[in-house]
Amino acid sequence: xxxxxxxxxxxxxxxxxxxxxxxxxxxxxxxxxxxxxxxxxxxxxxxxxxxxxxxxxxxxxxxxxxxxxxxxxxxxxxxxxxxxxxxxxxxxxxxxxxxxxxxxxxxxxxxxxxxxxxxxxxxxxxxxxxxxxxxxxxxxxxxxxxxxxxxxxxxxxxxxxxxxxxxxxxxxxxxxxxxxxxxxxxxxxxxxxxxxxxxxxxxxxxxxxxxxxxxxxxxxxxxxxxxxxxxxxxxxxxxxxxxxxxxxxxxxxxxxxxxxxxxxxxxxxxxxxxxxxxxxxxxxxxxxxxxxxxxxxxxxxxxxxxxxxxxxxxxxxxxxxxxxxxxxxxxxxxxxxxxxxxxxxxxxxxxxxxxxxxxxxxxxxxxxxxxxxxxxxxxxxxxxxxxxxxxxxxxxxxxxxxxxxxxxxxxxxxxxxxxxxxxxxxxxxxxxxxxxxxxxxxxxxxxxxxxxxxxxxxxxxxxxxxxxxxxxxxxxxxxxxxxxxxxxxxxxxxx
Amino acid sequence: xxxxxxxxxxxxxxxxxxxxxxxxxxxxxxxxxxxxxxxxxxxxxxxxxxxxxxxxxxxxxxxxxxxxxxxxxxxxxxxxxxxxxxxxxxxxxxxxxxxxxxxxxxxxxxxxxxxxxxxxxxxxxxxxxxxxxxxxxxxxxxxxxxxxxxxxxxxxxxxxxxxxxxxxxxxxxxxxxxxxxxxxxxxxxxxxxxxxxxxxxxxxxxxxxxxxxxxxxxxxxxxxxxxxxxxxxxxxxxxxxxxxxxxxxxxxxxxxxxxxxxxxxxxxxxxxxxxxxxxxxxxxxxxxxxxxxxxxxxxxxxxxxxxxxxxxxxxxxxxxxxxxxxxxxxxxxxxxxxxxxxxxxxxxxxxxxxxxxxxxxxxxxxxxxxxxxxxxxxxxxxxxxxxxxxxxxxxxxxxxxxxxxxxxxxxxxxxxxxxxxxxxxxxxxxxxxxxxxxxxxxxxxxxxxxxxxxxxxxxxxxxxxxxxxxxxxxxxxxxxxxxxx
Numbered sequence: 001x002x003x004x005x006x007x008x009x010x011x012x013x014x015x016x017x018x019x020x021x022x023x024x025x026x027x028x029x030x031x032x033x034x035x036x037x038x039x040x041x042x043x044x045x046x047x048x049x050x051x052x053x054x055x056x057x058x059x060x061x062x063x064x065x066x067x068x069x070x071x072x073x074x075x076x077x078x079x080x081x082x083x084x085x086x087x088x089x090x091x092x093x094x095x096x097x098x099x100x101x102x103x104x105x106x107x108x109x110x111x112x113x114x115x116x117x118x119x120x121x122x123x124x125x126x127x128x129x130x131x132x133x134x135x136x137x138x139x140x141x142x143x144x145x146x147x148x149x150x151x152x153x154x155x156x157x158x159x160x161x162x163x164x165x166x167x168x169x170x171x172x173x174x175x176x177x178x179x180x181x182x183x184x185x186x187x188x189x190x191x192x193x194x195x196x197x198x199x200x201x202x203x204x205x206x207x208x209x210x211x212x213x214x215x216x217x218x219x220x221x222x223x224x225x226x227x228x229x230x231x232x233x234x235x236x237x238x239x240x241x242x243x244x245x246x247x248x249x250x251x252x253x254x255x256x257x258x259x260x261x262x263x264x265x266x267x268x269x270x271x272x273x274x275x276x277x278x279x280x281x282x283x284x285x286x287x288x289x290x291x292x293x294x295x296x297x298x299x300x301x302x303x304x305x306x307x308x309x310x311x312x313x314x315x316x317x318x319x320x321x322x323x324x325x326x327x328x329x330x331x332x333x334x335x336x337x338x339x340x341x342x343x344x345x346x347x348x349x350x351x352x353x354x355x356x357x358x359x360x361x362x363x364x365x366x367x368x369x370x371x372x373x374x375x376x377x378x379x380x381x382x383x384x385x386x387x388x389x390x391x392x393x394x395x396x397x398x399x400x401x402x403x404x405x406x407x408x409x410x411x412x413x414x415x416x417x418x419x420x421x422x423x424x425x426x427x428x429x430x431x432x433x434x435x436x437x438x439x440x441x442x443x444x445x446x447x448x449x450x451x452x453x454x455x456x457x458x459x460x461x462x463x464x465x466x467x468x469x470x471x472x473x474x475x476x477x478x479x480x481x482x483x484x485x486x487x488x489x490x491x492x493x494x495x
Numbered sequence: 496x497x498x499x500x501x502x503x504x505x506x507x508x509x510x511x512x513x514x515x516x517x518x519x520x521x522x523x524x525x526x527x528x529x530x531x532x533x534x535x536x537x538x539x540x541x542x543x544x545x546x547x548x549x550x551x552x553x554x555x556x557x558x559x560x561x562x563x564x565x566x567x568x569x570x571x572x573x574x575x576x577x578x579x580x581x582x583x584x585x586x587x588x589x590x591x592x593x594x595x596x597x598x599x600x601x602x603x604x605x606x607x608x609x610x611x612x613x614x615x616x617x618x619x620x621x622x623x624x625x626x627x628x629x630x631x632x633x634x635x636x637x638x639x640x641x642x643x644x645x646x647x648x649x650x651x652x653x654x655x656x657x658x659x660x661x662x663x664x665x666x667x668x669x670x671x672x673x674x675x676x677x678x679x680x681x682x683x684x685x686x687x688x689x690x691x692x693x694x695x696x697x698x699x700x701x702x703x704x705x706x707x708x709x710x711x712x713x714x715x716x717x718x719x720x721x722x723x724x725x726x727x728x729x730x731x732x733x734x735x736x737x738x739x740x741x742x743x744x745x746x747x748x749x750x751x752x753x754x755x756x757x758x759x760x761x762x763x764x765x766x767x768x769x770x771x772x773x774x775x776x777x778x779x780x781x782x783x784x785x786x787x788x789x790x791x792x793x794x795x796x797x798x799x800x801x802x803x804x805x806x807x808x809x810x811x812x813x814x815x816x817x818x819x820x821x822x823x824x825x826x827x828x829x830x831x832x833x834x835x836x837x838x839x840x841x842x843x844x845x846x847x848x849x850x851x852x853x854x855x856x857x858x859x860x861x862x863x864x865x866x867x868x869x870x871x872x873x874x875x876x877x878x879x880x881x882x883x884x885x886x887x888x889x890x891x892x893x894x895x896x897x898x899x900x901x902x903x904x905x906x907x908x909x910x911x912x913x914x915x916x917x918x919x920x921x922x923x924x925x926x927x928x929x930x931x932x933x934x935x936x937x938x939x940x941x942x943x944x945x946x947x948x949x950x951x952x953x954x955x956x957x958x959x960x961x962x963x964x965x966x967x968x969x970x971x972x973x974x975x976x977x978x979x980x
Binding site: 105107 | 586591692697699730830862
């Protein structure tokens with residue numbers, strides 16, 4: 001499995017007895033709408049509060065309580081639709097999805113069934129072998145349920161309704177994905193777009209982004225879809241990939257054994273790394289969807305949509321194009337820099353602070369190299385970077401204008417980590433300024449040649465690799481501060 | 496002086512404003528009479544002590560600018576009242592005390608009204624005789640062992656028996672108009688969206704509407720003015736210009752066109768209803784109205800349509816009563832077991848029947864044939880009225896196909912019970928305003944009502960026609976206080 005993930009296979013194919021199968025994947029992503037209050041009530045949506053402290057009478061479905069749509073959540077859904085280049089529907093309808101569960105206070109979930117707020121759109125994935133378009137089937141708004149807690153009280157299930165009524169966007173892809181790698185790229189891209197838009201924070205640990213994964217397999221080349229299984233509520237990309245691999249292989253095994261695949265809902269057991277049947281098609285709930293009579297159809301004018309379009313920020317695909325055009329960086333570099341909105345912001349701030357004599361190559365290398373390494377080590381996001389964009393830009397400029405060498409810069413970078421210190425100050429305080437005075441360097445080199453006469457002679461006689469020795473000695477003598485380019489030039493002249 | 500409890504709301508307000516009687520005196524009178532009338536079983540929960548206290552507070556610091564200055568009012572037990580038990584006539588909410596107030600009742604308290612108590616009703620407003628209430632049958636003060644109608648049966652009984660000067664009910668398929676008709680009182684169902692549904696225990700959300708019940712038309716106009724308001728807490732509430740219904744009330748209806756729909760002459764309609772209707776037409780003419788024959792061709796589909804739409808919505812609306820959060824909880828061995836026991840013990844037969852019907856018509860495979868078809872027919876019924884209103888200003892029909900029946904007479908025959916709603920149900924499906932006014936009696940001297948249906952948001956015309964016909968009809972209930980003897 002690791003092999004598959006690291007190889008970035010464009011296709012994930014399974015071979016059995018001379019048959020080659022491909023896997024067909026569609027995702028139903030549940031993304032929590034970024035909003036201070038819930039979809040139909042004014043309760044807070046803040047994560048991590050004490051149980052049942054963010055519950056209104058509406059959320060707990062008290063008699064006579066009525067839902068009132070939160071306009072902000074509607075705007076967020078429309079913005080997301082625009083970000084997915086999707087059709088925004090002028091009229092959509094809220095339906096009731098009826099089922100009984102302890103953490104579903106109304107006995108139904110308010111969702112959108114036949115008439116979702118957003119229709120077809122698409123997402124572009126940047127795969128190593130090129131771009132891939134993945135179709136979006138629809139996006140609809142719905143309420144989250146509460147949480148049943150089975151492991152606190154030995155004989156009772158406890159219910160926390162803080163999540164009850166929180167707005168979710170269900171984003172349904174077409175069955176266009178073909179490999180665990182594409183699923184990884186799809187989730188990351190979708191998350192990136194929503195974070196650019198500010199419509200979902202994409203925090204998978206807090207459950208802001210989860211997915212139902214639909215998997216089927218078929219002989220490669222076939223155009224018919226196989227019977228699919230839906231793996232419910234998977235909450236990390238890694239688990240999605242593991243579940244897909246397990247499930248695809250399970251299905252191939254069944255087919256090879258001449259058995260039928262049952263259309264069913266399955267659960268992924270993360271400890272055992274396997275999917276298990278949850279309920280078959282025959283046991284599927286009859287949700288008895290019907291339009292919620294407490295809510296009027298949602299009518300959205302073109303003016304309203306246009307207004308929201310004008311508020312849409314530059315999204316990853318456009319930003320990438322601009323970075324390539326404007327900053328002359330490679331598509332690969334641009335893809336990395338735009339993948340997360342905070343990285344893009346950081347990069348753009350570094351670029352702005354570098355001023356006229358900016359060096360893009362240095363900026364990209366320092367961010368994706370040194371800085372990313374530190375962030376990875378500390379396991380923090382770029383928004384919490386210990387070094388500000390302003391100071392990183394200063395450091396890059398010090399390299400660019402020859403004040404310090406790249407090597408010294410790495411030393412300074414380490415020192416900057418401790419409280420975002422201005423690199424200029426470090427240079428001055430520690431006397432780390434690069435020696436670029438030719439006269440001083442000549443004197444220094446003269447002394448080294450003098451001290452190592454024999455080696456100098458050997459070099460002149462043709463032992464050219466001794467040149468490196470002299471460079472090393474010069475750097476050492478200068479405490480690493482000598483301008484390496486100048487050292488090279490002077491040594492060549494003197495030897 | 497006439498007994499306080501037999502005064503109309505208008506007269507009570509006048510007397511209080513003129514300081515001829517105090518709010519406390521009025522309150523005491525209604526409480527006294529209510530105490531003597533327990534046999535009617537009109538109340539589920541009495542709020543007498545608190546009502547007396549509040550009436551004293553009113554008298555201590557009266558505000559005569561209010562529309563209901565210190566008036567005690569008992570309301571149907573479907574309205575959630577802050578800190579006062581609200582049962583919806585059901586065992587499942589037997590112990591339920593809301594921490595909030597419905598918008599309609601809040602509007603009443605804001606205008607000086609004082610809660611006298613909560614009135615009996617059919618369980619979750621499902622019934623036409625008040626016989627489905629967990630809290631027992633209600634007697635019609637007209638005669639012993641006669642149903643008061645339903646679902647607002649406690650309201651109609653209390654009103655006709657002078658236990659409350661005025662009251663409010665809710666009307667999903669006739670639950671205000673039919674009990675008004677059975678008790679010789681006035682009941683108005685406003686246009687859907689006039690009165691907020693916030694805080695009213697839901698039966699069928701797309702049909703439910705609160706409205707006034709009173710002893711005469713003028714009183715209904717006063718109360719409508721108080722309870723009709725735009726409310727952001729109800730997404731189906733409509734923001735339209737509301738009239739000053741009581742001050743704009745007039746008997747001048749000269750030239751108004753009143754339609755008589757031929758489809759309301761149903762098979763097997765008793766001749767006394769037919770005669771009442773004819774008499775009503777003459778009264779309307781006497782008032783200066785022009786009578787025009789009209790057709791509402793889809794009328795016969797209204798009842799089956801209603802009995803698909805209403806149970807469908809109810810089956811979903813009642814899913815929240817599951818024993819988890821509030822109300823009755825029976826102990827069970829598992830979640831499902833707890834649900835089953837709670838709902839089996841908590842709901843009565845009629846409610847269960849409608850949940851079953853509603854669940855069935857929404858089920859996959861049946862949805863298109865029932866629910867979707869019913870919604871289409873509902874549109875046709877609405878269109879019938881729209882077209883009729885191109886020709887007429889209002890429509891006159893009987894309120895019910897019969898007078899009040901005996902307790903137990905129809906309780907084992909749901910279909911014959913449902914037929915009671917045949918004239919009232921189309922109005923709910925079309926979302927229109929309609930009033931029932933007493934217009935005569937049958938051979939037993941039981942009251943019979945006429946219904947005036949108006950255009951959407953045109954409660955004023957409905958009230959005006961009722962107001963002028965009321966004068967001509969000059970109906971008086973003959974109530975003997977038999978239950979006190």
